[in-house]
Amino acid sequence: MKNNVLSSLLLPVAAISSFTGCVAKQKDNKPEKRPNIILIMTDDHTTQAISCYGSRLMRTPNLDRIANEGMRFDNCYVSNAISGPSRACILTGKMSHINGFTDNSQTFDGDQETFPKLLQKSGYQTAMIGKWHLNSDPQGFNYWSILLGQGDYYSPDFNENGTIVREKGYVTDIITDKAIEFIGNRDKSKPFAMLYYHKAPHRNWMPAQRHLGIFNDKTFPEPKTLFDDYSTRGPAARETMMEIAHHMWDDWDLKIATPEELSGTYDNKRAADMNKAEIERANQKNRGMESFRAAYNRMTPEEKEVWNKAYAPRIKEFKTLNMKGKELVRWKYQQYMRDYLATTLAVDENVGRLLDYLKQIGELDNTIIVYTSDQGFFLGEHGWFDKRFMYEECQRTPLMIRYPKAIKAGTVSDALCMNIDLAPTFLDYAGASIPSDIQGHSLKPILEHEGKTPADWRKAVYYHYYEYPSWHMVKRHYGIRTQRYKLIHFYNDADYWELYDMKKDSNELNNVYGKPEYKKVQEDMTRLLLEMQKEYKDTDPTEQNIKFFKGDDGANMH
Structure with missing residues (x-):
C-alpha cells in the first residue's frame, strides 16, 4: 500500500463531507475539538493472558499502559461468544437476534445503521483495518483494508477498498503499519475513528519470527480445572469438542509436522508405493495438515528455515517420548501456551508502537483508545481451548479505555457492561445522536465518575x-x-x-x-x-x- 493511494482514497471524501452532529462550543465560539476514536480489538484474547488482569502467564506492558492510564473494566461481557456475531453486536450496539448475524455462517447486512456510519455522517473520517470476518464488505468507512476471511499470519491477503493485495511480512505488524499510515495521511482538520482489528491470537497461533521459541524454557502454571471430568454439569460440557486431550490437532494446532510433510513431498520409497491418486488422497486425508501446509507455504524460504529450527525440538520430543494420558495432556497444554502467548506478544508490541506514534504526532491525549477482544478464550480451563460457552473464561472479555480528558488514570470499574455498550459510548463522546433502537448503554457516566456504577445501571448482562x-x-x-x-x-x-x-x-x-x-x-x-x-x-x-x-x-x- 502506497501513501499516495491511501491519500487519494481519503482526501476527496474528507473534502466533501459535512459536519451534521451537535458539537459543544468553547467560550470563543469555536467548535470544541472532538476526540479521535481508536477501537483496538483482538481475536480470542482473554483476560487470563493480560497482566493488568492478574495473569500468571505473561506480561503485557503496553496493554497494561491503557489500563494504568485509563480505566479497566472487570465485568465486561459479550452477548454471543463467537467472532462474527460479537463484531456485529459491537458495530450496531444491538443483540444478535436484532442485527441478524447470529452465527458465522451468515452474512452481515451492511445496509443497517452502525456507529461508524453515524460517526462518518457527523464529520468523522472512518477506517476499518484488519480482521473484519462478517462475510460482506464494510460500509460507513472512508478507507478499509480487511483480511480475507480469517486471514493468514504470514504474507496475508487484504481486500483494500475492493482490491485484493498480498502483503509481505507478519500480519500483526502489517495491520499496525496500515493503521499508522491511515492516521498519517488523514485530513488533519477532522477527527478520525479507526477500527484497528487484529487476527491474533486466533487459532492456529503462529508467532512472529522474532518470537519463535521465546517461551520454550518456561513451564506455565496449569489451571485448576485442566482435568475437569464434567460430572457436575449437563451434557453440553461433556459433549463439546474442544478438549486439549482429544480435539487439538497435532499438525494445525501443535505444529508437529516436519518440513517434508509441510512441503507436501514424500520419500522415494513411499512415493514408489503410491500412484498419483493415492498420493492425492494422502494429501487430503488430514484437514489440519492441509490447512497448516497452506499457512506454512506462505512463508519465504528464509522464514521457513527459522520456523523449522524453532519447532524441530518439539517434533523430536513428541515422537520420542511416547506420552499418554495426563502426561500427554500436560505436554500439549505447555505447547499450546507457548504458541498462544508468543502470538500475543506481537499484539502487545504493536499496540505500544501505535501509542508511541500517537504521542509523537501529538494526538495521544486527544484520542479515546479502547482495547477489547471479540470474546474471551479457554486457556486449558475445564481442559478446553476455544470459546462459545457462557462460562466465565470466554463470556468475559477484556475492556480498557484511555482518555485522560475524561477518565482518571488507574481507575477500575466493576459495573456489568457489554460489548453492545461501545457503540453508544463512541457516539456520546462524538456529540452524535444515539438512535433509540440501540440496545447498549453509554459508558460515559461510569468513565467520568471514577468507575462508580450509576444507581439505575443494569443489574445483569444477557x-x-x-x-x-x-x-x-x-x-x-x-x-x-x-x-x-x-x-x-x-x-x-x-x-x-x-x-x-x-x-x-x-x-x-x-x-x-x-x-x-x-x-x-x-x-x-x-x-x-x-x-x-x-x-x-x-x-x-x-x-x-x-x-x-x-x-x-x-x-x-x-
Missing part, C-alpha cells in the same frame, strides 16, 4: 449463543449473569438449566439449579431473565429462525 451444530459442538443456550449468580438454559436438542454461585464457585463446577437452598435465588434469577428477554426483545429465544451450520472448506478452523 447472553445468547446460536451456532450449533457446528465447530466444537457447543449446544445453543442463553442466560444472564449478575454480580453474584449465573443462570443458563441449554435448548434446541436439549432442555436443562445451570445455576452458579460465582462468589462460592468461581470455576463454575457446582451446578446448584434445583437445590432447595437456592430456591429463592433461582426464582429471582428466572424472573430477571424473563425481564431482560423482554427488554432485549428476545421473548421467544428457542424459536429463532437459526440457520444450521453447512460446513466450510476447513481453512477457517474456527
Whole structure:
C-alpha cells in the first residue's frame, strides 16, 4: 500500500463531507475539538493472558499502559461468544437476534445503521483495518483494508477498498503499519475513528519470527480445572469438542509436522508405493495438515528455515517420548501456551508502537483508545481451548479505555457492561445522536465518575449463543449473569438449566439449579431473565429462525 493511494482514497471524501452532529462550543465560539476514536480489538484474547488482569502467564506492558492510564473494566461481557456475531453486536450496539448475524455462517447486512456510519455522517473520517470476518464488505468507512476471511499470519491477503493485495511480512505488524499510515495521511482538520482489528491470537497461533521459541524454557502454571471430568454439569460440557486431550490437532494446532510433510513431498520409497491418486488422497486425508501446509507455504524460504529450527525440538520430543494420558495432556497444554502467548506478544508490541506514534504526532491525549477482544478464550480451563460457552473464561472479555480528558488514570470499574455498550459510548463522546433502537448503554457516566456504577445501571448482562451444530459442538443456550449468580438454559436438542454461585464457585463446577437452598435465588434469577428477554426483545429465544451450520472448506478452523 502506497501513501499516495491511501491519500487519494481519503482526501476527496474528507473534502466533501459535512459536519451534521451537535458539537459543544468553547467560550470563543469555536467548535470544541472532538476526540479521535481508536477501537483496538483482538481475536480470542482473554483476560487470563493480560497482566493488568492478574495473569500468571505473561506480561503485557503496553496493554497494561491503557489500563494504568485509563480505566479497566472487570465485568465486561459479550452477548454471543463467537467472532462474527460479537463484531456485529459491537458495530450496531444491538443483540444478535436484532442485527441478524447470529452465527458465522451468515452474512452481515451492511445496509443497517452502525456507529461508524453515524460517526462518518457527523464529520468523522472512518477506517476499518484488519480482521473484519462478517462475510460482506464494510460500509460507513472512508478507507478499509480487511483480511480475507480469517486471514493468514504470514504474507496475508487484504481486500483494500475492493482490491485484493498480498502483503509481505507478519500480519500483526502489517495491520499496525496500515493503521499508522491511515492516521498519517488523514485530513488533519477532522477527527478520525479507526477500527484497528487484529487476527491474533486466533487459532492456529503462529508467532512472529522474532518470537519463535521465546517461551520454550518456561513451564506455565496449569489451571485448576485442566482435568475437569464434567460430572457436575449437563451434557453440553461433556459433549463439546474442544478438549486439549482429544480435539487439538497435532499438525494445525501443535505444529508437529516436519518440513517434508509441510512441503507436501514424500520419500522415494513411499512415493514408489503410491500412484498419483493415492498420493492425492494422502494429501487430503488430514484437514489440519492441509490447512497448516497452506499457512506454512506462505512463508519465504528464509522464514521457513527459522520456523523449522524453532519447532524441530518439539517434533523430536513428541515422537520420542511416547506420552499418554495426563502426561500427554500436560505436554500439549505447555505447547499450546507457548504458541498462544508468543502470538500475543506481537499484539502487545504493536499496540505500544501505535501509542508511541500517537504521542509523537501529538494526538495521544486527544484520542479515546479502547482495547477489547471479540470474546474471551479457554486457556486449558475445564481442559478446553476455544470459546462459545457462557462460562466465565470466554463470556468475559477484556475492556480498557484511555482518555485522560475524561477518565482518571488507574481507575477500575466493576459495573456489568457489554460489548453492545461501545457503540453508544463512541457516539456520546462524538456529540452524535444515539438512535433509540440501540440496545447498549453509554459508558460515559461510569468513565467520568471514577468507575462508580450509576444507581439505575443494569443489574445483569444477557447472553445468547446460536451456532450449533457446528465447530466444537457447543449446544445453543442463553442466560444472564449478575454480580453474584449465573443462570443458563441449554435448548434446541436439549432442555436443562445451570445455576452458579460465582462468589462460592468461581470455576463454575457446582451446578446448584434445583437445590432447595437456592430456591429463592433461582426464582429471582428466572424472573430477571424473563425481564431482560423482554427488554432485549428476545421473548421467544428457542424459536429463532437459526440457520444450521453447512460446513466450510476447513481453512477457517474456527
